[in-house]
Structures are given as structure tokens and as C-alpha cells.
Amino acid sequence: DAGVTQSPTHLIKTRGQQVTLRCSPKSGHDTVSWYQQALGQGPQFIFQYYEEEERQRGNFPDRFSGHQFPNYSSELNVNALLLGDSALYLCASRGVGSGNTIYFGEGSWLTVV
Amino acid sequence: GIQVEQSPPDLILQEGANSTLRCNFSDSVNNLQWFHQNPWGQLINLFYIPSGTKQNGRLSATTVATERYSLLYISSSQTTDSGVYFCAVEPIQGAQKLVFGQGTRLTINP
Numbered sequence: 001d002a003g004v005t006q007s008p009t010h011l012i013k014t015r016g017q018q019v020t021l022r023c024s025p026k027s028g029h030d031t032v033s034w035y036q037q038a039l040g041q042g043p044q045f046i047f048q049y050y051e052e053e054e055r056q057r058g059n060f061p062d063r064f065s066g067h068q069f070p071n072y073s074s075e076l077n078v079n080a081l082l083l084g085d086s087a088l089y090l091c092a093s094r095g096v097g098s099g100n101t102i103y104f105g106e107g108s109w110l111t112v113v
Numbered sequence: 114g115i116q117v118e119q120s121p122p123d124l125i126l127q128e129g130a131n132s133t134l135r136c137n138f139s140d141s142v143n144n145l146q147w148f149h150q151n152p153w154g155q156l157i158n159l160f161y162i163p164s165g166t167k168q169n170g171r172l173s174a175t176t177v178a179t180e181r182y183s184l185l186y187i188s189s190s191q192t193t194d195s196g197v198y199f200c201a202v203e204p205i206q207g208a209q210k211l212v213f214g215q216g217t218r219l220t221i222n223p
Binding site: 041 | 153
């Protein structure tokens with residue numbers, strides 16, 4: 001049973017560019033959330049997708065957007081990258097069969113230079 | 114919004130020692146999970162424990178929901194236990210998202 005998978009693992013972007021991060025949820029999970037973790041901090045909730053719609057959003061600007069596909073996989077897009085967007089981006093999934101337990105992927109390390 | 118406080122922020126122990134990590138939260142929750150973040154960044158599920166006590170090998174956890182705290186116990190520590198431990202809660206208001214504490218960085222020396 002594959003867990004939550006994310007790609008790419010590491011990437012370096014230039015300030016002002018755009019980035020897309022991808023996530024495949026754990027098998028059987030239909031709800032995907034994204035979190036940003038800055039160095040030395042706990043993860044911060046960005047948004048959640050269920051049934052291909054954004055259901056909840058944290059305190060992040062509109063430069064952060066997402067999408068969920070019919071197969072439940074998801075993308076996180078960040079436009080007009082700032083140096084402060086450098087962080088570990090974590091995808092999490094939950095769904096029927098795992099109760100309320102939320103599972104995380106290995107994350108995508110984004111460096112903005 | 115809900116506040117999650119973890120203590121201590123840093124803990125340095127010798128191999129074989131026992132440790133207790135604490136998580137306090139400011140409001141009622143639907144969900145509480147403990148995670149271990151490895152050096153590569155992955156958050157490993159340790160416990161889903163909104164209330165009660167659970168044990169898994171050398172690790173155990175207790176949540177007293179009425180008093181809004183949870184404890185993670187690590188016995189007979191090993192160097193592989195090193196890393197950052199996070200407590201995360203899912204508030205009843207605005208559910209479906211986890212709110213994390215700042216973590217406890219545990220270092221186990223050989």
C-alpha cells in the first residue's frame with residue numbers, strides 16, 4: 001500500500017518564478033491538504049481539497065493556489081515566488097478506512113534564490 | 114484560533130534514558146496526533162490519540178482531553194529516536210486541518 005507520495009523532492013527556483021508541486025494521496029484517501037514548514041517551525045496549514053474543490057484555507061495569499069484531480073491527486077501552485085517562500089511543503093491525506101488519522105508525504109524542499 | 118504549546122523545546126539525553134514530552138492545547142479538539150520528523154523532513158505518525166492511552170513498543174502516549182494536554186513517553190531511548198517531535202491537533206471549530214505546536218527537538222547521545 002503506497003503512502004502519500006510527493007514530487008519533486010527538491011527544487012530551486014528564482015524569485016518571481018512560478019512552481020508546481022504534486023501529491024498523490026494514500027490509497028483510499030479522498031481528502032488532500034497542503035502545509036508549509038519554514039525552517040525551525042511547525043507546519044502551517046495552506047488549504048484542503050475534497051471532491052475537487054478547495055474546502056478550507058489557511059492564512060496564505062492568493063499566490064498560493066491548488067487543484068485536485070478526479071483521481072484525488074493534487075497540485076500546489078505558487079506564483080511570483082518570494083525568498084520567504086523557501087520551505088518544506090508537505091502534502092497530507094485522509095479518508096475512509098483510516099479513521100481520522102492524517103498521513104503525510106516526505107515533502108518537497110523548495111529553495112527560492 | 115487554537116494554541117498548541119509543546120515543552121520542552123529542546124531535550125538532550127544519553128542513550129537508555131527515559132523522556133516525557135508535553136503538549137498543551139487551548140480548546141477542545143476532534144483529533145490529536147504525535148509525529149516524529151526525521152532528518153529528511155518526513156512526518157512519521159506515532160499516535161492518533163484524541164483521548165486515553167496508547168502504547169507502541171517503547172513509546173506510549175496519554176491524552177487528557179478534559180484538561181487539554183497530552184504526553185508522549187519514550188523509554189530506553191536510542192540514538193535513532195533523535196529528531197523533532199510534533200504534537201498536532203484538529204480543532205472542533207474549523208475542523209479538517211491540523212494545528213501544530215513548535216515541536217520538541219530530542220537529541221539522544223550514544
